[in-house]
Amino acid sequence: MTEYVLAGVAWPYANAYIHAGNVVGAYLPADIFSRYQRLRGRATLMVSGSDAHGTPITVRADQEGVSPEAIYRRYHRSFLDLFQRLGLTYDLFTSTHTANHFKVSQTIFEALRLNDYLFTKREKQWYSVTQQRFLPDRYVEGTCYICGYEAARSDQCDRCGNLLDPTRLINPRSKLDGSTPELRETEHFYLDLPKLEADVRAFLEARAPYWRPHVVQQSLGLIRTEGLKPRPISRDLDWGIPLPLKGWEHKVLYVWFEAVIGYLSAAIEWSTLTGQPNAWEQWWFNPEARTYYFIGKDNIPFHAIMWPAQLIGSGARFEELFTGRAPGRPLVLPYDVPANQFLNLEGCKFSGSRNWALWGLDLLERYDPDPLRYYLTAIMPETRDTDWYWDDFFRRNNDELVATWGNLAHRVLSFTYKHWGQVPEPGPFAAEDEALLETVRAGFHTVGEHLEKVHLRAGLQEAMRLAARVNQYLERRAPWKRIKEDRADAGTILFTALQAIDWLKVLFAPYLPFSSEALHRTLGYTRPLFGRQVVQEVRDALGAHEVLLYDPADATGRWEPQPLPVGQPLQKPKPLFRKLDPALAAEEQARLGEPPADCVGRER
RNA sequence: GGCGAGGUAGCUCAAUGGCAGAGCGGGGGAAUCAUAAUCCCUAGGUUGUGGGUUCGACUCCCACCCUCGCCA
Numbered sequence: 001m002t003e004y005v006l007a008g009v010a011w012p013y014a015n016a017y018i019h020a021g022n023v024v025g026a027y028l029p030a031d032i033f034s035r036y037q038r039l040r041g042r043a044t045l046m047v048s049g050s051d052a053h054g055t056p057i058t059v060r061a062d063q064e065g066v067s068p069e070a071i072y073r074r075y076h077r078s079f080l081d082l083f084q085r086l087g088l089t090y091d092l093f094t095s096t097h098t099a100n101h102f103k104v105s106q107t108i109f110e111a112l113r114l115n116d117y118l119f120t121k122r123e124k125q126w127y128s129v130t131q132q133r134f135l136p137d138r139y140v141e142g143t144c145y146i147c148g149y150e151a152a153r154s155d156q157c158d159r160c161g162n163l164l165d166p167t168r169l170i171n172p173r174s175k176l177d178g179s180t181p182e183l184r185e186t187e188h189f190y191l192d193l194p195k196l197e198a199d200v201r202a203f204l205e206a207r208a209p210y211w212r213p214h215v216v217q218q219s220l221g222l223i224r225t226e227g228l229k230p231r232p233i234s235r236d237l238d239w240g241i242p243l244p245l246k247g248w249e250h251k252v253l254y255v256w257f258e259a260v261i262g263y264l265s266a267a268i269e270w271s272t273l274t275g276q277p278n279a280w281e282q283w284w285f286n287p288e289a290r291t292y293y294f295i296g297k298d299n300i301p302f303h304a305i306m307w308p309a310q311l312i313g314s315g316a317r318f319e320e321l322f323t324g325r326a327p328g329r330p331l332v333l334p335y336d337v338p339a340n341q342f343l344n345l346e347g348c349k350f351s352g353s354r355n356w357a358l359w360g361l362d363l364l365e366r367y368d369p370d371p372l373r374y375y376l377t378a379i380m381p382e383t384r385d386t387d388w389y390w391d392d393f394f395r396r397n398n399d400e401l402v403a404t405w406g407n408l409a410h411r412v413l414s415f416t417y418k419h420w421g422q423v424p425e426p427g428p429f430a431a432e433d434e435a436l437l438e439t440v441r442a443g444f445h446t447v448g449e450h451l452e453k454v455h456l457r458a459g460l461q462e463a464m465r466l467a468a469r470v471n472q473y474l475e476r477r478a479p480w481k482r483i484k485e486d487r488a489d490a491g492t493i494l495f496t497a498l499q500a501i502d503w504l505k506v507l508f509a510p511y512l513p514f515s516s517e518a519l520h521r522t523l524g525y526t527r528p529l530f531g532r533q534v535v536q537e538v539r540d541a542l543g544a545h546e547v548l549l550y551d552p553a554d555a556t557g558r559w560e561p562q563p564l565p566v567g568q569p570l571q572k573p574k575p576l577f578r579k580l581d582p583a584l585a586a587e588e589q590a591r592l593g594e595p596p597a598d599c600v601g602r603e604r
Numbered sequence: 605g606g607c608g609a610g611g612u613a614g615c616u617c618a619a620u621g622g623c624a625g626a627g628c629g630g631g632g633g634a635a636u637c638a639u640a641a642u643c644c645c646u647a648g649g650u651u652g653u654g655g656g657u658u659c660g661a662c663u664c665c666c667a668c669c670c671u672c673g674c675c676a
């Protein structure tokens with residue numbers, strides 16, 4: 001029976017470049033997990049895309065005097081570039097600005113409306129007479145009615161820190177042209193969350209035993225203490241997804257509401273692009289399918305509460321509306337939301353505006369992807385906030401990655417290549433040889449168990465522990481000594497070590513795909529472990545968008561201890577990883593901007 | 605202010621009531637296949653603080669301190 005796994009990955013907002021905190025929080029864990037699931041032979045779908053709509057993008061577009069679409073395209077392109085170079089194997093990385101996503105989002109809206117989980121409400125909002133449009137709260141500033149600060153945003157005062165009622169702002173003015181806006185009545189759709197609260201609560205309680213405590217307790221705490229309140233799902237903007245209702249076409253869906261729907265629409269788009277139009281239903285209507293959401297902790301309420309509420313509220317109605325089939329089946333609810341905490345840098349929070357940050361593309365200019373993936377996994381903030389320290393990065397690269405794993409592969413391959421040139425024929429195994437193979441073989445269970453539970457850091461540690469065991473084995477068996485006494489026995493030892501390395505290659509592959517692939521070739525295999533990443537242009541009614549696809553056609557990697565073919569010719573070995581000069585740490589630290597003012601950093 | 609997570613060795617982290625552990629770093633030694641990588645031995649902790657429950661507490665309860673997030 002095929003098992004279905006969907007890895008939904010946080011949708012990066014297309015108004016900024018991606019930094020290491022975004023990568024370690026969501027994108028990298030999703031890739032490690034998905035690569036593992038594919039090796040396990042499960043039908044795996046890792047999907048995400050650029051979040052193209054919403055106010056931050058229109059603000060930026062206004063600042064630069066370009067269209068929101070131009071902003072979104074610029075950053076979207078940089079995302080595709082980064083993901084390919086870092087080896088993040090999205091089955092589909094698309095965008096929310098596609099005809100498909102529009103249709104799916106509008107269908108969810110319609111399903112919720114027909115199921116009576118939406119209502120409308122009239123309210124007053126600031127309206128720009130000069131521009132003839134409603135202004136988002138952050139476009140309006142004026143005098144704070146609490147402290148008298150004259151440059152307060154309409155929804156929040158930066159001096160007294162209070163959240164404000166926008167309609168009470170004194171002397172309001174538009175940040176766009178300085179004109180005086182006026183309050184006008186508008187009407188919006190709301191998601192009736194109180195009606196869905198009991199179901200959402202039951203959903204969370206059922207998953208509490210295995211979810212990360214900080215994810216489920218925070219969500220349940222919120223419901224217990226405050227309960228869920230109705231939340232607006234439409235806005236007066238012209239950049240976004242129009243409401244699919246007569247008389248409402250000039251309003252768009254609120255970005256919080258439609259972006260999460262991308263997990264569903266991306267699965268559908270993937271099905272279309274790969275020529276299997278109904279395949280997505282295996283992940284979305286099959287109650288056995290497991291859907292995981294890889295996000296940062298700032299996104300927890302949207303994935304643990306709002307998105308489940310949208311799915312529950314749409315229920316079977318979605319299938320009926322979207323496919324015309326009745327009765328429909330309910331949409332699959334999240335199986336797990338393994339949200340990560342935050343990554344800090346040298347003891348201080350990331351700050352893009354101060355350049356206190358590690359930009360993904362910038363890191364890749366100077367470092368290979370696997371060392372970055374290794375370090376990011378080693379410090380992955382699975383249970384609490386963690387820190388990137390440059391000296392720690394060099395230390396872990398040199399003393400752990402190069403020393404334990406890279407050196408192990410290189411010492412065995414170099415010696416065998418020099419004396420045999422191929423995988424040696426083993427003679428009778430000694431008890432020690434058998435014991436080593438058994439130890440590494442068990443790694444498929446022990447490392448796999450960690451990966452199943454999305455304990456990625458622990459899985460990597462376990463794989464490293466096994467690599468160290470092979471080093472120990474080599475010290476005791478000392479094939480470099482043995483070859484002078486008994487060449488056949490030396491061959492047995494090296495066969496054993498090569499077999500162990502061949503398996504370790506697979507255990508490391510989800511984490512370090514580039515070096516595992518290189519090692520795979522050195523060991524004489526000709527077909528790759530993983531598939532390829534492809535960029536493709538897709539045309540639709542909204543124009544064209546570029547997507548990143550994963551083509552698994554050539555992938556041969558499997559999460560099981562397969563036999564290493566005796567006599568397989570070896571390639572000339574090259575070191576898997578480069579040793580780095582630790583003195584560069586100071587250079588990297590100097591490259592950073594000023595730390596945020598409220599941060600003292602690490603005492604060293 | 606409310607809700608939640610976290611605070612364990614120099615560093616990064618394990619350990620859900622049963623002798624507080626691993627890796628790295630520090631100290632000593634062995635080996636020479638390997639990118640001076642590796643292997644063995646070793647030092648190092650009043651588990652944030654103060655109480656409580658228990659035969660027994662890192663673990664459960666109460667209060668407080670610190671860090672972070674969400675909400676107001």
